[in-house]
């Protein structure tokens with residue numbers, strides 16, 4: 001049982017690790033015990049920024065006594081890291097996606113269930129005030145149509161545009177809006193997707209664009225549209241339509257149109273990211289979430305990961321893919 005301070009290790013020292021580490025370093029009930037990354041220079045740099053020290057490897061980090069680890073590694077590096085931490089009894093905050101495919105994530109899930117360690121996954125959109133409001137607005141309503149989009153540039157990390165390292169745009173990136181689709185419209189029972197397989201640049205091999213259809217257990221139908229061929233982030237979000245209700249949700253904004261007219265609410269996306277970290281720390285300390293955030297446990301995130309992987313599988317096979325639509 002964790003008493004008054006959570007001892008946190010950071011695994012991976014890239015962009016998202018920095019974001020989490022800075023948020024955690026500002027929390028009085030978190031002690032950062034170290035940072036590990038195969039790139040020792042990166043680990044040392046991040047550790048210095050947040051007032052801790054680099055650890056040579058996972059064993060060295062574990063030897064310092066760790067209650068919880070924030071696993072901030074690229075998609076290809078998931079699996080063994082989480083399993084070793086879980087076996088050591090360490091609680092896990094895991095960045096999305098859970099891995100390149102379903103099999104690796106299923107193995108981690110089995111390990112965390114066996115070990116009984118608390119988990120949360122970086123689906124921080126769920127911790128946003130506008131998503132909370134959207135949930136209230138759709139409660140009890142029958143969703144008819146869902147339109148999810150991720151229209152963006154290729155992110156500036158070396159592994160992203162290689163399918164064997166990232167899993168491709170739907171698994172790596174659009175998984176955020178697929179998670180919202182499940183949260184707001186329920187489980188998906190079948191998908192069918194096609195892609196423009198032209199790579200975004202020479203020497204890369206992810207698809208340039210993906211278009212998919214989704215069938216929801218509640219009867220709704222939906223689409224996912226994704227491209228990485230822009231020079232800017234154009235739009236990432238989801239639109240939902242019920243009888244006389246239209247919602248548009250992004251990381252920054254909620255727009256609602258109903259019989260009362262049109263309303264827009266704006267939020268700072270940084271708030272949801274911090275709230276997700278805060279919620280997991282509170283969870284580990286046995287307290288109610290103090291920042292409006294939500295813990296999305298590994299099993300729940302695995303359902304979203306299966307959906308993203310089903311869309312990727314459909315592109316690969318050229319046919320529809322069925323999913324288990326039961327909760």
Ligand SMILES: NC(=O)c1ccc[n+]([C@@H]2O[C@H](COP(=O)([O-])OP(=O)(O)OC[C@H]3O[C@@H](n4cnc5c(N)ncnc54)[C@H](O)[C@@H]3O)[C@@H](O)[C@H]2O)c1
Pocket residue numbers: 011012013014015016017036037038039042072073074075077081095096097122123124157158172
């Ligand atoms: N939730 C979000 O909004 C959000 C935002 C950004 C990134 N991410 C996710 O976080 C992950 C990392 O993204 P990033 O932008 O930080 O990438 P990055 O390339 O900047 O950093 C990843 C780091 O992990 C390290 N690494 C690789 N294998 C490792 C291992 N076995 N053990 C420890 N460290 C290892 C790399 O050396 C690198 O320093 C990606 O899956 C990405 O999708 C999520």
